[in-house]
Amino acid sequence: MDITLHKSTIQQQSSIEITGSKSESNRLLLLQALFPEIELSNVSNSDDSNLMIKALASKEKVVDIHHAGTAMRFLTAYFSVQEGRETVLTGSKRMKERPIKILVDALQELGAEINYVENEGFPPINIIGKKLTKNKVSLKANVSSQYISALLLIASKLENGIELTLEGDITSVPYINMTLSLLNEIGVKTSFENNTITVYPSKANIKPLVVESDWSSASYYFSIVALSAVGTEITLSSYKENSLQGDSCLVEIYKHFGVSSNFKENSITLKKESSKINSLTLDLKHAPDIAQTIAVTCFALGVSCDLTGLHTLKIKETDRLVALKTEIEKLGGRVDITDKSLHLKTSNSIKELVSIATYNDHRMAMAFAPIALKKPIIIEDAMVVSKSYPTFWEDLKSIGFKISQ
Template sequence: METGAGRIVVHPANGRVSGSVRIPGSKSITNRAIALAVSSTGTSLITNPLFSDDTERGLDAAQALGCKVLIRDDEIEITGIGRQRPVPQATINVGSAGTIARFLPCVLAFGESGEWHLTSSAQMAKRPIDGLGAALNQLGDPLEYSENPGRYPITVRGGRIRSSIAHVDGSVSSQYLSGLLLAAPMNATPMRITTDGTVVQSEYVRMTIDCMRRFGARVGASDDLSRIDVEPVEYRATKFDVEADASTATYFAALPAVAGGAIELTNLARASRQPDIQFVEILTAFGCTADWTGDFGVRIRRPQGLTRLRGGHHFNLNACSDVALTVAALSAFADAPVEISGVEHIRHHECDRIDAMTAVLRAVGACVQERPDGWLIEPGTVRWAEVQTRDDHRMAMASALIGIGGRGISLDHPACVAKTCPTFFELLSELGLSSDRTAAGH
């Protein structure tokens, strides 16, 4: 990802916000759909996909493996290869795409023989994948670390799966379990995958199973995901519509909370499987109102008499940890302390997000107690600051909220938002919220 060394100044809102936003497609679902289309026979059509750095890595991988990929305005056509490997050797760069980095090794391992060298960005190489390697290598010896144990780069060899039973540690990342599940139908015999029943962000695994079934898989799972059985059924190409990204939606849904006014998110699915849909309820705890307009679409409003957001909460965000930074940003505008817990694993995402947000909140005037799994945030008078995003898309978007609701903020690496929402600053501009990529100071 080319993020450059420039900065962006996000200016405070000039009055209450109003307007509507169509949220881009889900990154998580788009990348699952790409992996499933690659693993299918026939041609799949993915509509309303997210086009971002992460999803482009998935499409690049599909083409590198010999899939035919056609991209149109708002859809992607992929002719899959199933278990076949028309390109039996290749070097593929997954960049900083966490889902692709976890899904691709599994897809490759469960197919025909071949050898692929997978490289990554320096950022991704710092993130552990040892839980994935341990799970895969129980089944044979398909994965080998090329430099550092438990980290990218890696080499994956196909045709080496010899067992049909695997245990996955789901306590660090649900993506290990999702990756193994996506590939499991390609096994020659039924697969049984077990966990200890504690899977971080378990709804993402259930999302994976839902997506697999859309492509014809037969999957049975216990309620706590401690046992999952997958039949050896060939994936069928299908038409797949990607719903709005609930994680990206949080940054726009939070705008009335920090600046006043109302925003309508026109395509957010009320019954979404994405765990970050819970953010709508969190906004109501802070004192905002949320009115759904049917199965899709919600209007978020901050009542005029609410001068500061309602604090005094304890949010355990283990199940929806991608909203933790957004909730932390809102906490700076509350009328009482807010405690956030259950998100220790976000220290191992694009950056140590707990440490990074602590630094931002302190820079803008909040009093923060950093804890191993979150924060206790005591609000203060929010001030102007120059802060570091650490090249992390969620840090950039959450920090922008603080600037909009406060006195403005200067962010480095503004282009990092391209990982999940390349149009983030443009969408803000359409709502009358300005930013300046050339200003260097207050």
């Protein structure tokens, strides 16, 4: 379903309640499967988390996780330690093009029994669960943090834990720290010194856990406030000032766009303080998921940006660097990309009613939506947002966006 976002002006003050973080939810759901006594609340209502819940509860041999990349990585590790169970883990056509070899190699190094069903290095994979007793493994440090987190999440259930050595410059450190913090929160002992992460075999010390709302989802409201009139405010819940999520760096980044952030109890209020904005240079290696939001914000405000540290964007739901270049240029922008960076030139105008392709990528749909505060825009396959934020369009309507099919 395609939708049209008409030129809109949002309310001066509004509030939105955002579902639990997909990143935190999927980690905690896997831990809950390993330690069933864990109680969770505010779990994400995203497609990815629902697929994770369904997969963890499945008794079928074939488990299909569709487009859910996090689920593919985490479940590869999970099913490798389900002793005596055989599982074929598969997904969508795009998922079968997304590499899994780095994680499979690491699990095999620990003793896991995993074979490729179709193409070497890619899903689907056949996993025969067994007891893993080896505990030393190494990975290149610049790989997706989800490979690293997948190993860390199962580690406390292994007889000898895991000692994971990361070789080189580590990317996405906040996501690794999030995994370790959640393990610590349930009583699992860990250490992260230099480039070595150790997770010790542990019993969980269980207490009820509340999933923080998703900072990646909050990014679209930072963008909306940045594109709005001075004085505009949006309050979002539930957010913590000392968040585990890497994308909470939005608070600092959007100061550049004149947006202040004020925490009170479990909410954050974003306010447009100033309209004076300069060009932006950012290394996003620790928070690549907000690159699309930032690039579109800069384009809509008519300022240039240089974003680096984006090498993981090529293996997401789509090649996000190519997709961003294509869609921003349709709107009249000028973009250069490399395999790990994006360079946006200053643009003075935005074309009207351009139809934005979303490439089965929820973030493409949501990142481009704020453009409607400047010019009307069409979003193709708009319900792709259900992957991470099913109520996104309803929430935009509630703050003043005019949307029609």
